Amino acid sequence: MKLKDWLKKEGNGFSDRDLKFLIRDFFSKDINSVLTEDISIDQKFERRMNMVLQKYSCGMPMAYILGREDFFGLDFAIDEHCLIPRPETELITERAIEIINLNNFDDILDLCCGCGNIAISIQKTIPRKLNITASDLSKPALEITKKNADTYKVYLRLAESDLFNEFENEQFDIIVTNPPYVPKQDIKGSLVYEPCLALEAGEDGLFFIRKIINNAHLHLKDKGFIVMEMGYNQKEAVAGCIKESGLYDIVDWIKDYSGRWRGVILKVKT
């Protein structure tokens, strides 16, 4: 069968982005070049493509079908134990990199690291050697972080830890975190394919954010920073938690590409 015939017949079943991603993954080419080239696919390959379409039609995200996702210009292996890295987290990572560079920071904690996307992107972007710890409660997620770190030849200290439990008496220059923040009742649609552990944060979605705000200062050096992601509708509630703690100055709020508030930068009060 010709690939362009398969695409004519089945291509509409995919979103543009996912179709591009699929073609690049399978053929290492962009969609326009496969449409102009006369590529034939054998039956085995056609079965593979149909299998992808079948899973995709049931709602499975393309990233889980292919076992990878782009983040910060890098290609991350993922599996069902990790969240699919999101574009808004790139903005969190970008701001963390700015702060690390400006302050010449060395000791970094990526709390709730998932597949290691934040930690690895930071070390791949900053040319000097950093001391980065990547921690998660999920052992299988940490295994994926290790795999990605090996792929990119980045050294990370990995820690299996329930938030700060393994970091007693340890202080970092900066804590970067994308914690779970989805209210239990909002886990529906394609989110059901992602690990509950990576999403669910109680009735109000603030279970982990609140815990981080109330405890991070114990694990930050003087003038240490937190860069934390949050849900698009949580700014007011997060501001309330910060105020209640009395521990930090708000340095900035971070917007996503659609102009929604998606993160906060905090500095320990001195």
Ligand SMILES: C[S@@+](CC[C@H](N)C(=O)[O-])C[C@H]1O[C@@H](n2cnc3c(N)ncnc32)[C@H](O)[C@@H]1O
């Ligand atoms: C929203 S995901 C973020 C993953 C990744 N950092 C990213 O940005 O794509 C949250 C992560 O927190 C982890 N997690 C959940 N509960 C935790 C806890 N109590 N302590 C540490 N990590 C936890 C999950 O396993 C998941 O990997």
